[in-house]
Amino acid sequence: MTTAHDELSRKALAIHERLCAVYGCPIPYFHDFDPLSELISSLLSHRTRNADSGRAFKALRARYADWACLRDAPVSEVEETIQGVTWPEQKAPRLQAVLRAVTERHGRLSLDFLADMPAVEARAWLESIPGIGPKTSAAVLAFSNLRKPALPVDSHHHRVAQRTGLIPRSLSVGPSHAALAALLPPDWSAQQVYDNHEVMMLHGQRCCFFRNPACRRCAVLDLCPTGQGLVERLPNDVRPQGREGAGTSR
Secondary structure: OOOHHHHHHHHHHHHHHHHHHHHOOOOOOOOOOOHHHHHHHHHHHOOOOHHHHHHHHHHHHHHOOOHHHHHHOOHHHHHHHOEOEOOHHHHHHHHHHHHHHHHHHHOOOOOHHHHHOOHHHHHHHHHOOOOOOHHHHHHHHHHOOOOOOOOOOOHHHHHHHHHOOOOOOOOOHHHHHHHHHOOOOOOOOHHHHHHHHHHHHHHHHHOOOOOOOOHHHOOOHHHOHHHHHHHHOOOHHHOOOOOOOOOOOO
């Protein structure tokens, strides 16, 4: 008997395959940080453009010999160093508090031990620290050199998932991590899970915009009730004809 979950899983896989054809899977990992460095990078990136959080991360690396020096520095100095990210006055003390928590719970300032833990257990360990939520825990495992199968969900990924009906409109980003991960095949490799995040994110950035989504060239329009509703309101002479040219270039 086919369940609603089975139908959504098939739809998620169809969307994944279509978008992989558009954006070119497998997608190379964008960096190779150790997990502690990835944690710091992820905390800096919250509600901040990648270019700005990247500059702040490089500034921290230039100023401090290691992350223990960052942990123990005056908070005002850290806040000054990360100017350019959103809410540096909040992120500076949070960074230091998280680094202190890692040190206290593990006995030293390192997350390399997470390599020996299943992804579910590693995420639970990280999320037990105040200030680390599901997006950050997934990013640490998926984006760092641990390369574990964990699915981060950013705002673009979340928007595409809502519009295509993979998750309800009422489901916020935090709970959507578990809901969307549950739709993916359980035996997928870390690369496949990473590809899923990347293609959903890229589609949100390059086609499924927050305002005025480019539904007429969307590769998954026939799987997207939101896009179909928008297209139905267009004049006949500007509606897409079939799926020819539906993709978007990288």
